[in-house]
Amino acid sequence: MLEFVDPVDRLRTAGKPMTDPLELRAQVVAEHVIDLVVHSLDMNYLVRQVDLNAVIAQVDLDELLARVDVNAIVRRVDIDALVEQTDIGAVIARSSGGVASDALDVLRSQAVGLDEFIARWVARLRRRAYTEAPAPPVRRRVRARP
């Protein structure tokens, strides 16, 4: 039974010890040449040659933005820290709040503080433990059966 024999196979095996070092050397030379070429190029000049307006005109920004989940990004932003560390809070206050809102906040805070004070004293008189203002139990949503 005859088998297919590659006629160059033996030659390739014989030449392998010679080609391997040559290939390695060629790779080193190529890297060196690329380095020299890249360093000799004036990238600023090249970039100036590019018509960025034409490139941007090719980009479909709507499609790009449609892929971005803006809500997820916004959710990751620590708004409190942002407001705390910048003047954005003052801008928000100027746009959304006034003296009346501030006064209402103070009144509500005083009232809640007084609530807690009274509740603690009543609990003490009744010899009961009091930790915080009680809240209604969280009601679980029950899915109707078909």
Added chain:
Amino acid sequence: MSTARQPASVTPPPAAQEVLQRHYAGVASRFAAFAVDVGVSTGVFLAGLGGLAFAVSIVTRHSVSWSKDNIVVGIIFLAWLFTYYAYSWGGGRQDSRDGTAGGAGGCVRWHRSRPPAGVVRTLAFPLSFQFLGLGFLGILVQRDRRALHDLIAGTVVIYDWDARAARLRFLARESRTDPADPAQSPFTQTG
């Protein structure tokens, strides 16, 4: 716009704490809300009465004055109070079973079941004043802080305002005031 301020080290006031929202309101908050409601309802009624007297005097060219002893004025006043409170306590947002509604005081009631809870609550409200206000004792001693009229109407009162907006206002105030001078801040609790 300047940046990189030091973070505020002051605990937000209770009004700006979202964790307090939907907790049962205490006696002081409820009394404050009721006082505001009384002021608003009476003020609006008197303003309306004054406007009506002015309109009548222009049309008939006779001056009209209302006496508080007048039975008609009394009945209109009671009807107005009923409408004001029934709407305030029952006309808020409602989902499947619960809803919230509030008067001008900003302390909002959470109705447990029936849509006319505002009407029932308003009708039962005078009962809590009976026997030296014994009906209000439940606010102090019950876990869910319900007065007699709450028990009758099946309602509870909870804190329900925009605490997030209050927190933003608080942070804005803190960013404007000098952190080294606590006297500039209306809230001086340190965290």
